[in-house]
Amino acid sequence: MPSSRPDLFRLRSLSRPSFLTLTGLSTGGEHVPTVTDSHGCLHQLFAARATERPDAPAVVQGARSVTYGQLARRSADLASSLRDAGVGPDVLVGLHLERSIEMLVAMLAVLTAGGAYVPLSTTDPAERVSYLIEDAGIGVVLTSSSTARRLPAFPGTRLDLDEPAIVDRAPVEAARAAVTPEHLAYVIYTSGTTGLPKGVAVPHRAAVRIVRSGSYADFGADQTFLQACALSFDASVFEIWACLANGGRRVVLPDQRPSVESIVEAVRAHGVSTLWLTPSLFNRAVDAGLLDGCPLRQVVVGGEVLSTAHLGRAMASTGARFSNGYGPTEAGVFACGHRFEAADLALTPPPVGRPLPGTDVHVLDGDLRPVAEGERGELCIGGDALARCYHRRPGLTAERFVPHPFPPTPGARLYRSGDVARMLPGGLFQVLGRVDGQVKIRGHRVELAEVEVALLLQPGVAQAAVIDREQHGERRLAAYLVPEPRAGLTVTGLRAGLARRLPDFMIPSEFCALDRLPLTRHGKVDRAALRDGVAAAALPLGTAFVSAATELEMLIGGIWAEALDVASVGLDDNYFDLGGSSLLVGKVRGQLEDRLGLRLPSTVMYEYPTIRKLALAISREEVGR
Numbered sequence: 001m002p003s004s005r006p007d008l009f010r011l012r013s014l015s016r017p018s019f020l021t022l023t024g025l026s027t028g029g030e031h032v033p034t035v036t037d038s039h040g041c042l043h044q045l046f047a048a049r050a051t052e053r054p055d056a057p058a059v060v061q062g063a064r065s066v067t068y069g070q071l072a073r074r075s076a077d078l079a080s081s082l083r084d085a086g087v088g089p090d091v092l093v094g095l096h097l098e099r100s101i102e103m104l105v106a107m108l109a110v111l112t113a114g115g116a117y118v119p120l121s122t123t124d125p126a127e128r129v130s131y132l133i134e135d136a137g138i139g140v141v142l143t144s145s146s147t148a149r150r151l152p153a154f155p156g157t158r159l160d161l162d163e164p165a166i167v168d169r170a171p172v173e174a175a176r177a178a179v180t181p182e183h184l185a186y187v188i189y190t191s192g193t194t195g196l197p198k199g200v201a202v203p204h205r206a207a208v209r210i211v212r213s214g215s216y217a218d219f220g221a222d223q224t225f226l227q228a229c230a231l232s233f234d235a236s237v238f239e240i241w242a243c244l245a246n247g248g249r250r251v252v253l254p255d256q257r258p259s260v261e262s263i264v265e266a267v268r269a270h271g272v273s274t275l276w277l278t279p280s281l282f283n284r285a286v287d288a289g290l291l292d293g294c295p296l297r298q299v300v301v302g303g304e305v306l307s308t309a310h311l312g313r314a315m316a317s318t319g320a321r322f323s324n325g326y327g328p329t330e331a332g333v334f335a336c337g338h339r340f341e342a343a344d345l346a347l348t349p350p351p352v353g354r355p356l357p358g359t360d361v362h363v364l365d366g367d368l369r370p371v372a373e374g375e376r377g378e379l380c381i382g383g384d385a386l387a388r389c390y391h392r393r394p395g396l397t398a399e400r401f402v403p404h405p406f407p408p409t410p411g412a413r414l415y416r417s418g419d420v421a422r423m424l425p426g427g428l429f430q431v432l433g434r435v436d437g438q439v440k441i442r443g444h445r446v447e448l449a450e451v452e453v454a455l456l457l458q459p460g461v462a463q464a465a466v467i468d469r470e471q472h473g474e475r476r477l478a479a480y481l482v483p484e485p486r487a488g489l490t491v492t493g494l495r496a497g498l499a500r501r502l503p504d505f506m507i508p509s510e511f512c513a514l515d516r517l518p519l520t521r522h523g524k525v526d527r528a529a530l531r532d533g534v535a536a537a538a539l540p541l542g543t544a545f546v547s548a549a550t551e552l553e554m555l556i557g558g559i560w561a562e563a564l565d566v567a568s569v570g571l572d573d574n575y576f577d578l579g580g581s582s583l584l585v586g587k588v589r590g591q592l593e594d595r596l597g598l599r600l601p602s603t604v605m606y607e608y609p610t611i612r613k614l615a616l617a618i619s620r621e622e623v624g625r
Contacts, residue, residue, distance in 0.1 A: 040181035041204040043111035045211065045245035047072060049221075053247060056221065060270060061101050061252040068247070071101075075108035078161070082113040085140050085157050089114040089183045094133060094141035095231060096120040096151045098255035102161050103231065104240070106142045116184035118199070119231035125500045126152040128197070132189055136199055136391060181205035187391050188234050190329050191446045191506065193437070195453025199391035205384045206332030207237055209358045211245040216323045216337025216353060217274065217298050221247035226272045228253040228263050233444060234329045235303060239276055248274075259586045262602040264290040273297040276325070278443030279304040280474045284583050286310045288590075289317070296320040302327075302334070303443030304475065305431070308348045311340060326352035326431060329445070330400070330415050331385040335359050336429055351428040352421075358384035362414070363423050368405040371422075378435060379421040380414040387415075439468040441475055442582065444505045448477075451506055455479060458497045460487025465517050465525045466508060474583045478510035480530055481539070482517060489513065490542025491577045509579045512536035541577050545570040546612075553615045559591045560611065571612040575605055598624035 046068075049056075054069030066074070087093055093110045095117050097103040110117045118136050120129050130152045133141070139156040148160060185204045189197040213219040225243035227250055229236040243250045251270040253262065260281045267275060275296055277285065282301050285291050291299070291314060299314075302325035314322060327335035338344075338353025355361040363377040364370055371377040382404055389397040404412035420433045437448040448466045455464035463482035468475050483489050491511050498507045514536050518526040548554040548571060560569045564578050580588075585605045593600055596618070601607075604623055608614035617623045 040208065041111065041179050041183075042185055042207055042211075042241050042245065043108055043179075045208065045241070046108060047112075049244065049247040053221065056247060057249050058244065059101050059104055059250045059252060062254070064101060066101055071105065071108065074105045075112055078105060078109035079112040081159060082109055082115065082140065085159070087113045087115040087140060089179055091115040091140075092118050092136050092138050092184075092187055094118050094120045094136070094138040096122060096129070096141050096143045096147050097161070097231075098122055098144070098147060099227065099230070099252055100255060101252065102144060104244075104250075104252075106161060107231075107240070110142075111179070111185060114179045114183070116186050116201075118187045118189075119236075120151075121230060121232045121503065122147045122150055123230075124232075124503050126150070127500055128503070130154065131196065132199075135196075136187060136189075179204070181208070182388075184388065186237070188232065188329055191438075191444075191450045193447045193449040195450050197450070198393055198396065200329045201388045201391045202329070202332055203388050205358075206387060207241065208245070209332055209356050209384055210238055210325075210334045210337075211242045212357060213246060215356050216325060216334075216339055217242075217300055217321075219243070219246040219248060219274070223248040223274045223297075224251060224270060224272050225249070225274045226251050226253060226263065226266055226270075226276075228258040228266075229276070234333050235276055235278075235325075235443065237333050238300070238325065242274070256603050257582065257606055259582070259589075259602040260284045260288070260290060261586050261589075264294065267294050267296060271295050274300070276300045276302070278302070279306045279310075280442055280583055282314070283307055283310045283474075284586060286314050286317075288586075291318050291320070294318070294320070298323060300325045300337075304440040305349045308345055308350050311350055312345045315340065315342070315345070324350065324352050326429075327381070327385070328415070328417055328419075330387045331359070331381045331417070332387070335361060335381045335385050338428065347424075347430060349430065349432075351424060351430045353429065354427055355383075356385070360408070361429060363421050363429070364405075364414075368402065368414070373423050373425065376420055376422050376432065379417045379419040379429065379431065381417060382408075382412060382414045385415075386413060439475065439477075441468070441477060441505050444503075446477070446506055451477060451479070451502065451508065454498055454501045454506075455481065455494070457501070458489075458494055460484050460489050461494075462487075463517055465527065465530060467527050467530045469531055471509070471579075471581075474581055476510070476579075476581060477506070477508040478512065478530075479508040480512050480514055480517065480534075480536060482514055489539055491539050492542035492574065494539070495574075495577055509576075509581060511539040513539055541570075541573055543570065543572045543574070543577075546572055548611060550615065552619060553611050555595060556592065556611045556615055559588060559595070563588050563591075569611060572610050575609045580605070596624070600624055 050068040050072040056068050058068045058071045059066050093115045095106055107117050133154045142159050143151050145162040181204045184201050185207050187199045187201045189199045192198040219242050225248055227239045229239055253266050298321045300323045322340045324338045325334040336353040337356055344350045360383045362380045364380050365377050400416050401413045404414050418436045419431050421429055421431045423429055439446050451466045452464045455461050461481050462484045465480045467478055518529040520526045548557045557569045563584050589600050608617050
């Protein structure tokens with residue numbers, strides 16, 4: 001049957017290659033046993049470290065800290081309550097908690113009770129959180145006094161961690177459950193092509209691969225890690241478990257929108273030695289010289305395509321080692337890893353590395369046949385890395401998790417990643433792009449179709465197409481709309497409507513109106529034409545323009561206008577409605593601090609997103625010191 005994929009997936013006549021270069025091997029060529037040989041589950045790895053060094057510091061949050069022994073006791077007590085509530089192997093428990101020590105207690109408790117955790121972001125729209133709870137079939141949600149009011153109503157059980165009775169329980173023995181590496185550890189929801197997010201169900205065996213020391217970074221009791229990711233971002237699995245599974249010390253960034261400045265500030269203040277960054281944040285840190293002089297020993301970068309130029313500058317200006325962590329959520333966070341060497345700078349983009357232990361990776365054509373070394377194909381992933389399924393999505397699971405065409409074991413599967421890649425001489429892999437409508441925004445996976453569906457649900461939108469493009473050094477979304485007659489669409493109105501359905505990283509930064517969407521000769525939306533630029537009118541903001549009047553207002557307006565590349569900014573124009581990005585926040589805040597001689601919090605632009613509000617807060621000394 002002929003392939004429906006593009007020509008780049010066609011196979012020339014080849015014999016099957018040796019797969020020794022495609023599976024997770026040690027540098028010496030011998031097979032590295034997986035963690036499951038000794039400890040099969042994440043919480044078991046933590047428990048072993050807690051037994052070995054109960055008095056060792058485990059987690060630091062501001063002035064608070066807990067040891068491994070204290071963390072083990074608190075999580076075991078909470079696990080007893082969860083067991084009473086019916087939590088056991090493969091039972092899903094929602095975590096509606098801010099980034100904190102309590103969140104870690106809750107996560108460990110869920111796993112100790114035998115269950116699997118489902119992150120429920122406290123900043124996501126209530127409609128989205130309700131959907132996740134219902135879709136996952138969650139009957140128990142862990143919350144706190146600070147997040148409970150944001151949790152939408154649902155028919156299950158809420159357990160508030162701030163209630164003493166919840167953690168005041170009997171012996172640790174009562175909380176133990178028989179859990180195997182095949183039982184689920186977590187379900188993380190990612191963007192979906194149908195317009196609704198889909199849950200990726202990941203067992204312990206997939207997650208424990210990434211916490212091994214040596215393959216792409218070194219983990220141990222002498223390392224201090226920073227947790228800056230939201231729990232709903234799968235990179236948090238690395239931040240948390242690479243530390244706790246190996247006896248390291250974790251520093252929890254305050255629960256706020258992380259900026260590269262706040263991250264580097266925490267690195268310096270707490271002596272963080274191991275850090276994970278998206279390429280967008282990494283590029284910003286390199287451009288600003290923020291990594292120079294940091295105590296960092298190793299930085300793992302992943303989630304987006306990495307800039308060779310920025311990597312080269314970082315390698316030349318700091319003493320840290322830089323590594324790549326590549327992989328989709330469906331492959332246990334990372335499928336490949338690589339410590340960068342000078343020779344890697346000859347490639348654009350740099351290689352993503354070799355398969356991690358217990359993982360096999362292949363570059364295949366559209367008929368799932370191997371392509372030759374150096375040729376392009378679709379990256380397909382197998383082995384212990386694979387998620388179990390898309391939760392309650394058997395059709396989608398069968399489509400993306402396919403039977404292994406040359407199975408190493410009976411029943412083996414491959415995950416079709418949708419990434420275009422090639423294998424380089426020596427066994428390194430290089431990822432070159434996508435074959436579908438999936439993009440990465442701030443490291444998060446975004447299906448353009450989900451954003452388009454959300455736009456079509458907004459009153460007055462007849463047609464919608466969304467593309468990604470690079471602007472101000474980061475990937476951003478741009479929406480092209482065909483309005484209904486006399487719709488009166490505005491940026492402010494659309495952003496407000498989308499915010500009730502989508503997380504902020506999925507809301508476009510640009511909104512343009514067209515009479516009709518450009519089409520290819522096959523009748524599909526011509527996204528290439530949209531990316532190349534079409535004559536389109538920017539939608540009005542929807543706020544009346546009021547000129548700055550005071551010296552402070554004019555100063556702020558001038559800095560914003562220059563950063564956003566607009567002629568002028570009105571007093572009540574929202575920074576984000578104007579297309580302002582999270583990465584630009586740091587630059588704008590830095591310029592304001594230099595001009596005003598003030599120290600502003602990293603969240604200032606989110607709390608005061610208009611010139612009027614920001615100027616008033618500064619003049620009243622509500623911010624700045």
